[in-house]
Amino acid sequence: MVKQVAIIGGGIIGATDAFYLSFLQGNDNIQVTLFDDDTGQATKAASGIISPWLSKRRNKRWYALAKRGAELYPSLVSDAQLSNQAYQQTGTIVTRKNHDDLLALYQEAKIKEQHTTAMGRVELLDAKEVKRRMPLLTDAPEGVFVSGGARIDGGHFVSELLERAAANNLDVKNERVSLTANGAINTTAGPKHFDIVIIATGARMHESLQPLGLNVKVRPQKGQLIDLTVKMPHKWRNMPVMMPEGSSDVIPFNGGKLVIGATHENDEGFDLTPQPAARRQLLNNAKVFIKTLTDAQVSDMRVGTRAYTEDFAPFFGAVPTLPNFLIGGGLGSSGLTTGPMIGYLLAQAVFEREIDHWQDYTKPVSQYID
CATH class of the missing domain: 3.50.50.60 (FAD/NAD(P)-binding domain)
Incomplete structure (x- = not known):
């Protein structure tokens, strides 16, 4: 039956x-x-980054689940024959505001690299090298590169x-x-x-x-992100994504789409109205690294509602x-x-x-x- x-x-x-x-x-x-x-x-409503290995979260169950999730993706993408629009392994650049904190992050990453195959290759990058790998940045930070990181369009x-x-x-x-x-x-x-x-x-x-x-x-949490249209020469294809400490993720997609986000708003319930203040904040977060961006380049603003537990x-x-x-x-x-x-x-x-x-x-x- x-x-x-x-x-x-x-x-x-x-x-x-x-x-x-x-x-x-x-x-x-x-x-x-x-x-x-x-x-x-x-x-x-989401675009995001698959790169849990250097998260600041210390919940062991969460990390075990996130680690297994990242490991699952390559086989899932292959089995379902998903396109590069849905998922692509481009590598992740994780930053820290303090240089000593970045060195500590790098040492942590190198230790995990030894027994976490899905992480791929780990490198310590100076600002010049970050700029070379992400040419759209005008003010590149230093960072730790993890080759196993990926971008996803939900x-x-x-x-x-x-x-x-x-x-x-x-x-x-x-x-x-x-x-x-x-x-x-x-x-x-x-x-x-x-x-x-x-x-x-x-x-x-x-x-x-x-x-x-x-x-x-x-409980619900409102999340907003923005899409921008940028000039993306063919040679800029397959850029890494960037996770700046204390700021919004920077996620470039082939074809000239740049995603910045997302917000975390706990008092908005299920309201799906795009907020001008969130739009300005996300754009300002992006302009820390890409000064040439303007509001006129914002092509879309997406809003979704996440679920959180206590x-x-x-x-x-x-x-x-x-x-x-x-x-x-x-x-x-x-x-x-x-x-x-x-x-x-x-x-x-x-x-x-x-x-x-x-x-x-x-x-x-x-x-x-x-």
Whole structure:
């Protein structure tokens, strides 16, 4: 008998989960329906950097999950045949304001390099070398280069994953749905029951699970970023991305798109209105390194809503007392790095395969649900 699986939420977790449910062995016994209406989705509004190894965060579970997520990307990109628009390994330049702090970061990176294959090559770069590798910078800082770092466009990433899955066993429904008290899904065609339901609704997970009498402890955070159009000669292709300490990421894409972001606003709820003050701040952050930028070059401003937990950590697993309900969320600002690994592990759970060491990556789901 074909197992009917529903995924509510088509962001980074839901889309990766849908792809693996269409790709892994046993997919011929699975039929997947994904429900998502895109409104405020953090993933599709985001461009980001995959480079967790030099993060200042000291949460061991988070780091283990982020490290595995970064390691997963090359095989996921290959298996799903994703384009360079979605993901490209270009290398990351990480900066520090203080030279001694940068040297300490470099030493930390060299130690990790010895046992972290996905990091690739680690180099200490002076400002002149950073400028050579990122020619669009007018005021280049010194930094640590990690060749395994990558850039990602969330919108292209999820749409390409869902397109691949839809060619096999996925049906995408562009609608917002809700749960009933008995676990059915209210759709435009009426209530429907599924064998397994995966809930990956990000900041709206609290709303999603309320009908089941569950209170998920997540809160929304508004994130805004800007796209700029810059002159990008062909010889500038495949520039690294830059993570400046205490400032906004600088993410150049081939073809003349430069992404700067993103903001972290905790008091805006689910408001998706682009704010002029955020636009000015992001542009000013970029002008620290690229003085020639002007407001006229801003071509777009994207807004999404992230989900945060009280301990700033992601969570995933089966809902207590409802084993046919799986959830994953609380990704915060690292969702593009940690989300795919969560999607992969949830897909393995659907196939009833033994999942090794989930406790290495997340606290029990019961920690995040009343």
